[in-house]
Amino acid sequence: MDQPEIGEFILSEQVRVNGRITAATLSSGGELGWGDRRLDVKKQVLGFSVEGSEIKIRAVVEAAAGSWCSGDKTKLIRKCFTLELLSIDSLRLWSQKLQEYLDSLGRPKRLFVFVNPYGGKKSASTIFVSDVKPLLDDASVEYTVQETKYQLHAKEVARSLDLAKYDGIVCVSGDGILVEVLNGLLIREDWENAIKIPLGVVPAGTGNGMVKSLLDSCGEPCAASNATMSIIRGHKRSLDVATISQGDTKFFSMLMLAWGLVADIDIESEKYRWMGSARLDFYGLQRILGLRKYNGSIIFVPASGFESYGEPIDVEKEVIFEGESKPKSDDGPVTTQDYGYQGPKVDMKSLNWRKINGPFVSIWLHNVPWGGEDTMAAPDAQFSDGCLDLIMIKDCPKLSLLMLMNGLNDGSHVKSPHVSYLKVKAFILQPGPRVDDQTKAGIIDVDGEVLARGKGSYKSEEKTLMSYDKLLIKVDQGLATLFAPSLDLADLIPIPRD
Structure with a gap:
């Protein structure tokens, strides 16, 4: 992964890791480090919990080269790192600063998740349980799950969903459910606000063209873990919508x-x-x-x-x-x-x-x-x-x-x-x-x-x-919004319409 800008240290403290005392730091640029380990908080850290005098850092790291796929596209795997703080004051300060930094990233906190158990190899439910749910839980994201039961079910739900309760809609499916959601949002009376909700997709269907396009644009593999991380990180990009009439x-x-x-x-x-x-x-x-x-x-x-x-x-x-x-x-x-x-x-x-x-x-x-x-x-x-x-x-x-x-x-x-x-x-x-x-x-x-x-x-x-x-x-141009694997500044700058 690309290394973040280090910046000034927000925190610098002696901690115990695996029984050894070492220096740990958190920089304003989002680098969390101790010993030989460096984590990019924006890209890798999902969340943390406090257990006694220990802080459990929940993160993702790249799998060992060649362990999953060819080339330079590498799958992400979950990891938990334990830092033991040496005083109660240090524990409180680290907990506070870590939470403040994570909160500043603007990540989604509540998601509505469609799971299509009938698409592709009928593996969406398994993918959600094994790949998506653990990452959402690690990131402390609240979610409501809706399995689709028939064609256009997702469109019906999206049409009447109380969007104020959610920071995004995620489809664990192929492209079909995502398209249904788009159409459901655009036939609402409040479509102008509805279409602003970010949409995410995790590959679990026959055709995964949208998520493949999103992940490939940043050199990432079309894998459920990578797609889920792009949603958790909360980066967004705009998407053109074609009206066929x-x-x-x-x-x-x-x-x-x-x-x-x-x-x-x-x-x-x-x-x-x-x-x-x-x-x-x-x-x-x-x-x-x-x-x-x-x-x-x-x-x-x-x-x-x-x-x-x-x-x-x-x-x-x-x-x-x-x-x-x-x-x-x-x-x-x-x-x-x-x-x-x-x-x-x-x-x-x-x-x-x-x-x-x-x-x-x-x-x-x-x-x-x-x-x-x-x-x-x-x-x-x-x-x-x-x-x-x-x-x-x-x-x-x-x-x-x-x-x-x-x-x-x-x-x-x-x-x-x-x-x-x-x-x-x-x-x-x-x-x-x-x-x-x-x-x-x-x-x-x-x-x-x-x-x-x-x-x-x-x-x-x-x-x-x-x-x-x-x-x-x-x-x-740019009518819809997608969760994306990285922030594309070009998409944030309005392009003049002819």
Whole structure:
């Protein structure tokens, strides 16, 4: 771990450690030390307790090199260190100063914790008990645990939760529960205050793209202990939220939208769920060998530096904005209430819209770098830049596509000449049918769940929130707040909105 700035000593005292007298110090920079041991209080010390003349320091340290994972990404393990003070006055002073320093860090004291026992390998309950709970207890964090019992349960709870009782909401799950919580907060009448509550996530699902992105950005492994520590430390960073709208119907996304190849693999491979994560590779090969292309078009506002993509369009003729037309499915869309967050207020007609016509192999929008623990979909994505990263494939030979998909684990796929990679500030998807069979359409996948199914697609008989039609996507820069593994000053400085 990086060493803290030492600064002046707040405390300096002779103590007994393991039967030996040694000097112990606590500096204004947050370094606690004795003998050969140094602890960064901000990063490593969870809490302490007083037992008789002893202070028990509860902390985390890095596991021995090579004991858990490869490379320089190391798992954290719990440790308890005992300092015996030599007088009652010294014991009182050390207890007081240690508590004052910990209190000054602004760490969360009360958390609401969702545990999804059904996601991924159904291991979330075990992960909470073995990895999360001991760290929260060591840090004296109070918590309320809610196991999710059915789809959208977390959304229902977040919608009505008394947020004044908590300093944050934590999801021990994959990305799905986190997205449910976001949507629950944003449909509240008090959404403007609700969305300010920090959200944390501990990896315990199939797709752990958000927590992987957070931890990897600081060189930490995607492990439950590291994720829990990032929550306990209380550091925060802002996150863009994308509002996907179709008429009056809205969905709030924090991860990704896929249409075409990626969506087909993600959703249709569910039939092979018994294979575990290997189902994606197995079905991905099938889909590449039987490659589909989709008609349609995309309309977008490019970020600065990407204006060369697409062709300029006449906004009045091409773009349908809210209130001017409402696409409808056969059963009609499932609409949300009028109150709650309605999406960012943007003069859409004043923007520099450009258009690209299909056919397309794949359209993939990403808000953060990682789509899963092994999928770096958008290596240049930022948490709060006001943009979505667009990864587009229009045409690609099958062999090249196989090689390209192998590059997803390190982000090298975006360097392929068959991939267009750019940043967009707003986006309109106009999906169409398959090129080879006009009677069959595709799937629109948002944050790992089906947002819309076209006719003849996989499980097309099932109802979805939106119809397989035009979607408008707008980005609200830095709307949500996440617990993060380190304090990123760039995220604390407001970036001017265009």
